[in-house]
Amino acid sequence: MLKHAFILVTLAAGVLSGCSITPSHPPSSLEYAPVPSTYQRGELNGETLFDLLVAELAGHDQAYDLSFQKYLKQAELTGDPAIIRRATRIAQFNKDTQGLEKASKIWAKYEPNSSEPDELLAGLFMHQGRFEEAVPYINNALSNNGRQVLLLMSAQARNLSPAQAKALIEPLQQQLASNAQQADIWLTLGILQRQALLKSDALTSFTQALSINPDAYEASIQKADLLRETGKTTSALAILNGLLKKQPDNKQIKLLKVQTLYKAERPANALALSETLMADHPDDEQLQLYLALLALDFNRLDDSETMLREIIKQSTNTAPYFYLGLIAEQQNRNEAAIRNYLRVDEGKNVIQAYTRAVGLMENIDNQERVSEAIVQGIEQQPSIAPILINLHADWLRKHGLNAEAIDKLNQGVELYPDNLDLRYMRAMMLPEEDFPIAEQDFRIILEQDPDNAMALNALGYTLSLYTQRYQEAYELLSRAIQLKPNDPAVIDSMGWVLYKLNRLDEAESYLSKAYQSFSDAEVGSHLVIVLAAQQKTQQARALLTELEKKFPNSPHLSDAQNALKGI
Numbered sequence: 036m037l038k039h040a041f042i043l044v045t046l047a048a049g050v051l052s053g054c055s056i057t058p059s060h061p062p063s064s065l066e067y068a069p070v071p072s073t074y075q076r077g078e079l080n081g082e083t084l085f086d087l088l089v090a091e092l093a094g095h096d097q098a099y100d101l102s103f104q105k106y107l108k109q110a111e112l113t114g115d116p117a118i119i120r121r122a123t124r125i126a127q128f129n130k131d132t133q134g135l136e137k138a139s140k141i142w143a144k145y146e147p148n149s150s151e152p153d154e155l156l157a158g159l160f161m162h163q164g165r166f167e168e169a170v171p172y173i174n175n176a177l178s179n180n181g182r183q184v185l186l187l188m189s190a191q192a193r194n195l196s197p198a199q200a201k202a203l204i205e206p207l208q209q210q211l212a213s214n215a216q217q218a219d220i221w222l223t224l225g226i227l228q229r230q231a232l233l234k235s236d237a238l239t240s241f242t243q244a245l246s247i248n249p250d251a252y253e254a255s256i257q258k259a260d261l262l263r264e265t266g267k268t269t270s271a272l273a274i275l276n277g278l279l280k281k282q283p284d285n286k287q288i289k290l291l292k293v294q295t296l297y298k299a300e301r302p303a304n305a306l307a308l309s310e311t312l313m314a315d316h317p318d319d320e321q322l323q324l325y326l327a328l329l330a331l332d333f334n335r336l337d338d339s340e341t342m343l344r345e346i347i348k349q350s351t352n353t354a355p356y357f358y359l360g361l362i363a364e365q366q367n368r369n370e371a372a373i374r375n376y377l378r379v380d381e382g383k384n385v386i387q388a389y390t391r392a393v394g395l396m397e398n399i400d401n402q403e404r405v406s407e408a409i410v411q412g413i414e415q416q417p418s419i420a421p422i423l424i425n426l427h428a429d430w431l432r433k434h435g436l437n438a439e440a441i442d443k444l445n446q447g448v449e450l451y452p453d454n455l456d457l458r459y460m461r462a463m464m465l466p467e468e469d470f471p472i473a474e475q476d477f478r479i480i481l482e483q484d485p486d487n488a489m490a491l492n493a494l495g496y497t498l499s500l501y502t503q504r505y506q507e508a509y510e511l512l513s514r515a516i517q518l519k520p521n522d523p524a525v526i527d528s529m530g531w532v533l534y535k536l537n538r539l540d541e542a543e544s545y546l547s548k549a550y551q552s553f554s555d556a557e558v559g560s561h562l563v564i565v566l567a568a569q570q571k572t573q574q575a576r577a578l579l580t581e582l583e584k585k586f587p588n589s590p591h592l593s594d595a596q597n598a599l600k601g602i
Contacts, residue, residue: 083109083113086105086108086109087106087109087118089101089105090102090103090105090106090109093105094125099125099128099129100129100131102125103122103126103129103131103134103138106118106121106122106125107122107134107137107138107141109122110122110138110141110142111141114141114144114145116145119138119141119142119146120142122134122138122141123135123138123142123152126138127155132163135155135159136156136159139152139155139156140152140156142155143172147175148179149179150175150176150179150180150181150183150184151181151183153172153173153176153179153181153184154172154181154183154184154187156172157169157172157176157184157187157188158184158187158191160172161187161188161191161203162191164199166202166203167202169203170202170203170205170206172184173188173203173206173207174206174209174210177206177207177210177220178210182219185219185220185222185223188203188207188226188227189223189226192227192229192230193230195227195230197230197231197232198231200227200228200231201227201233203227204224204227204228204231207223207224207227208224211224215243216247217247218243218244218245218247218251218254219244221240221243221244221247221254222240222241222244222251222254224240225237225238225239225241225244225257225258226257228240229257229261234261234264234265237257237261238258238261238262241254241257241258241261242258245258252278255277255278256278256287256288258274259271259274259275259291259295260291262274263291263294263295263298266298268295268296268298268299269299271295272295272296272299275288275291275292276292279292284315286312286316286322289308289311289312290312290322290325290326292308293305293309293312293326293329294329296308297329297330297332297335302330302335302338305329305330305333305335306330306335306338309329309330309338309342312326313342313345317349320346320349320350320352323342323345323346324343324346324354324355327342327343327346327355327358328358330342331362336362336365336366339358339362340359340362343355343358343359343362344359352381352382353378353379353380353381353382354379354381356375356378356379356388357375357376357379357382357384357387359371359375360372360373360375360376360379360388360391360392363375364391364395369395372391372392372395373392373395373396376388376389376391376392376395377389377408377411377412380415380416385412385416385419386419389408389409389412389423389426390426392408393408393409393427393430396408396430399434402431402434402436405427405430406427409423409424409426409427420447420450420451421447421454421456421457422456424443424444424446424451424457425447425456425460428440428441428443428447428460428464429460431443432464437464437466441461441464441465444457444460444464445461447461448461455479455483455484455487458477458480459476459477459480459489459490459493461473461476462476462480462493462494463493467500467501470497470501470502473497474494474497477490477494477497478494481494486514486518488514488515488518488519488522488525491511491512491515491518492511492512492515492519492522492525492528494508494511495508495509495510495511495512495515495528495532496508496512496528496531496532498511499528499531499535505532505535505536506536508532509529509532509533509536512525512529512532513529515528515529516529521552523549523552523553523558524549524553526545526548526549526552527545527546527549527557527558529545530542530543530544530545530546530548530561530565531546531561533545534546534564534565539565539568539569540569542565543562543565543569546558546561546562546565547562549561549562550562554585556582556585556586556589556592557589557591559581559582559586559591559595560582560589560591560592560594560595562578563578563579563582563595563598563599564594564595564598566578567595567598568598572599575598575599576599579592579595579596579599582595
């Protein structure tokens with residue numbers, strides 16, 4: 036144990052950059068009150084030594100929060116670069132963003148000529164969307180010749196909105212104002228300008244980068260891609276052909292050339308190059324699928340289908356069947372589309388494949404076929420069973436088979452009682468006589484998800500329809516409208532409940548706003564009823580006439596018509 040402690044003392048002392056060990060105050064047998072430690076650069080007092088020992092022991096025991104706390108404290112008090120760096124590394128390892136910000140700011144304070152803390156802070160702030168705060172650290176890093184920050188900005192660019200990208204342009208322009216011969220800054224500037232939709236400026240920046248460094252590969256790729264995007268395909272192809280002379284096997288260049296050939300309306304050339312790429316990379320399924328989808332994007336349906344079928348021959352992956360389904364659907368070959376969709380049993384498009392397949396089974400005669408497809412899907416993908424049950428119930432509802440739909444949902448809720456989507460669908464479909472069950476479903480949803488605006492709105496509205504608990508409905512809808520103040524459905528529900536509470540002026544205001552946003556028969560009918568209740572007969576009749584023209588067969592209009600008959 037003593038040997039272990041001695042090693043730790045030595046290690047803790049060694050953390051400091053050449054510090055000498057100095058007691059914080061001379062020992063005295065008569066002195067019992069603690070005396071504050073004094074801190075001088077280059078000296079290691081007793082409190083510092085104790086904290087560093089605790090920090091190292093805590094780190095050894097994986098108590099990283101305590102270790103960081105002690106190192107950060109001593110970093111602030113001593114300003115020692117080694118301690119500061121140690122604190123920063125612990126924060127990085129622990130993914131403690133707040134701690135990393137504190138430690139990096141201390142590091143930047145005591146080592147102003149080091150680019151690393153500024154790069155850490157710039158990267159942290161950009162990742163958190165704090166772009167204005169990132170700017171001074173970007174400037175400092177670039178002033179200290181820190182090039183890592185340029186890579187951070189380039190990598191982050193695709194995640195930025197145009198306004199956010201614009202905020203990061205100025206520090207790069209400032210650096211170029213003092214020294215324009217910096218190709219890497221011109222490249223990063225161009226990437227940000229492109230994201231900010233300043234395409235002409237971006238093209239100039241990429242050209243500048245290449246004038247300084249003609250061999251700058253990324254600048255060439257960015258310029259060629261921007262030229263392709265803006266329709267200048269001849270110039271783009273000239274750049275790409277030049278790059279291929281130097282790097283004839285470069286897959287990225289060839290892929291960009293395929294895109295450019297399609298854009299240039301040279302599909303035969305694009306297909307030929309695609310076939311070459313597929314032959315050169317027979318085991319690269321991701322590449323082959325990308326090429327097939329490129330052809331699909333440019334409406335080369337037959338070419339895409341040929342490539343997809345070639346992939347299927349060489350693979351057990353069923354994902355390509357989804358795209359074969361899309362092609363067949365675009366060609367109005369619905370049976371082929373359904374067969375292809377139902378063969379998808381893996382990947383991100385499984386749910387969409389079943390949704391599209393069921394959607395194509397439009398005729399009510401397909402009821403048994405839809406049921407078989409759903410059963411097949413549940414067997415193959417049990418993890419999405421609740422989604423498929425909901426899909427089945429929705430198909431039944433659309434075909435007027437409400438009792439069958441509710442039966443499916445009852446089975447689903449019994450099997451998956453914690454699935455909120457099944458409960459919501461059932462609650463929305465249950466008739467008035469089963470409102471207690473619907474209310475229970477809504478309450479369960481709101482217990483687990485108190486801010487579910489859809490459930491708040493649905494429960495509030497149905498309370499106003501099936502009960503006289505109008506004040507309770509109003510409170511639920513008040514919460515819903517705070518969460519979704521611009522949702523026409525919520526605004527309509529609030530207007531209707533205010534009508535039930537006899538707050539007619541407020542009801543008219545809400546319903547008018549809802550109808551302006553969503554000119555629906557039900558919303559319009561509510562507004563007619565409120566106008567009639569206010570004796571605004573002329574406005575009510577004019578609106579009803581408008582609704583009757585727009586929605587001649589809507590069942591919602593009967594209540595509005597009855598409201599005007601009594602006037």
